[in-house]
Structures are given as C-alpha cells and as structure tokens.
Amino acid sequence: MDDTTALGIFEALRSLEEIDRNIAGITAQLEALSPELFESERRMAELEVRAEAVAKRAERAESRLRKSERATKAGRETLKRLQQRGQEVQNLKQHTAVRAETDAARRNLEAAEDEQLQGMQEVEEAKAELSVLKGQLTEERAAYERLKSETSARRAELESEILVERDRRANRELRLDVDALRLYESVRGGKTRQVLAALTPDGVCGHCYTFIPKQRQAEIRSRSRLHLCEGCGIILLPVE
Ligand SMILES: [Zn+2]
Numbered sequence: 001m002d003d004t005t006a007l008g009i010f011e012a013l014r015s016l017e018e019i020d021r022n023i024a025g026i027t028a029q030l031e032a033l034s035p036e037l038f039e040s041e042r043r044m045a046e047l048e049v050r051a052e053a054v055a056k057r058a059e060r061a062e063s064r065l066r067k068s069e070r071a072t073k074a075g076r077e078t079l080k081r082l083q084q085r086g087q088e089v090q091n092l093k094q095h096t097a098v099r100a101e102t103d104a105a106r107r108n109l110e111a112a113e114d115e116q117l118q119g120m121q122e123v124e125e126a127k128a129e130l131s132v133l134k135g136q137l138t139e140e141r142a143a144y145e146r147l148k149s150e151t152s153a154r155r156a157e158l159e160s161e162i163l164v165e166r167d168r169r170a171n172r173e174l175r176l177d178v179d180a181l182r183l184y185e186s187v188r189g190g191k192t193r194q195v196l197a198a199l200t201p202d203g204v205c206g207h208c209y210t211f212i213p214k215q216r217q218a219e220i221r222s223r224s225r226l227h228l229c230e231g232c233g234i235i236l237l238p239v240e
Contacts, residue, residue, distance in 0.1 A: 010223060010237050012176045013184055017196050019169045020188070023162060030158045033151045040144045047140055051133040058126035065119030072116050075109030183226060187235055197234045208232035 082102045089095045173181055188195045197207035199220050204211050210231025212220070219225040221238045229236055 009177050009180045009226070012172055013180060013196060013235065014237065016169065016172050016176065016181075016184060017194075019165050019172065020195070023165045023169070026158050026161050026165065030155065030162075033155055033158075037144070037147055037151055040140065040147055044137065044140045044144055047133060047137045051130060051137060054126055054130045054133060058123060058130055061119060061122035061126055065116065065123055068112055068115040068119050071112035072109065075105065075112050078105045079109055180226060183228075183235065187228065187233060195235055196237050197229065197232075198239050199236045201239060205229040205231055205234065205236060207234045212236065 079102065082098060082105055086095070086098045086102065089098055176184075184195055194207060197205055199212060199217060200206050203214070203217050208229060208231040210229055212227070212229065216227045216236075220227055220236050223238060227236050228234065
C-alpha cells in the first residue's frame, strides 16, 4: 500500500478506536443507571418493613392501654363503693374488714394507673416513631419516582447517543481498508480493550514498553505497514 493510503488507515484506525471508546463510555453510564434505582427500591422496602413492625407495636400498646384504662375505671368504682361501705360500718370488726379491702383496692388501682401511664407513653412513642418512618418513606418514594423518570429520560438520551456512535462507526468501517479493519477487530477481540498504541521515539511499544525491532520501527514510522507489538499484541502507530 502507498503512503497516502497508509496515512489514511492510521487516521481511520484512530478514529475507530475513539468511537469504540465513546460507545464503551456511554454503555458504562447506561449500566450505572440501574444500581441507583435498585438501591432506592431496597431502601423503600426496608422502610416499609420497619413501619409495619412499629405500626403493630403501636396497635398492641393501644390495646394494652385500653385494658389498663378499663382496670383503672373499675378500680375507682370499687374504691368508691368501699368508701361508702366504710361510712356504714356498725362495729370495729366490720371497720377492720372494710379497711383491709380498701387497702387492697387502692393498691390494685395504683397498679392499674401505673400501667395506664406506661401504656400512654408506649403508644405515644410508637406513634412518633411511626410518623418519622412514614415521612422517610414518603421522601424515598418521591426520590424513587424522580430517579425513575430521570433515568428513563437519561436512558433514552444515552441510547440515542449510542445509535449515533454506531452510525459513525459503520461509516468509518466502509471507508477503512478491509485488512486493516479485520486486524483491528481481531486485536479488539470483541471486547473493550485498547487496540492502538504509539511507537515511542525511543522505539518501544507505548502500551507495554516492549522493544520493537529497527526494521519494523522504520516501517511504522514511514507508515508503510501496520505492525503488532510482539509483547502485547496491540497495533502500533507512529507518533504524530
Ligand atoms: Zn506492547
């Protein structure tokens, strides 16, 4: 091949590699969109589980509270009845009996009142915690929806960018020497790896620093032939 063609080939290869790098970069951005959404979904599920547990706790505390409220009410009635009876006692024996019953009723009432107080506190705490969790859940849901619409817009944008790059690539392929293209594709191996490297002024591969024989160096510099590095298999280009 003559010099003009070779010059064209080197440039075309550089441009092909640039396009492939662009495609790889956009693909990586596309792949990075899903983990964020997944992460938000995971946080949402976790908050839902916690909120449900706290709601159950609030429910249980509420029912204990109702029970202790009933016990307190009953205790107060019992005490009132005993106090009335205390005013109607006829003798010391009756007085002592009513007194003992009153003491016991008072202790029961105190216990029920304590429990009621504790129940009120538990209900209050559970409700406060639940309201915080619900707030967080609302925020996370909004963030998820935002992320979802953002990512779908961004996804469409990136996908169209890839289409543009693929179109550019197809164009370059058509104008590139068939053997050069085949060589490029075989070095690339279908993967996104570096395909081209410069031959440095001191005659080594710019990628793996393997020394390139003088004859080959001359051919690369004069752009008369394409050569692969024996060390890493990359296509060597002359320094511009
Ligand atoms: Zn090399």
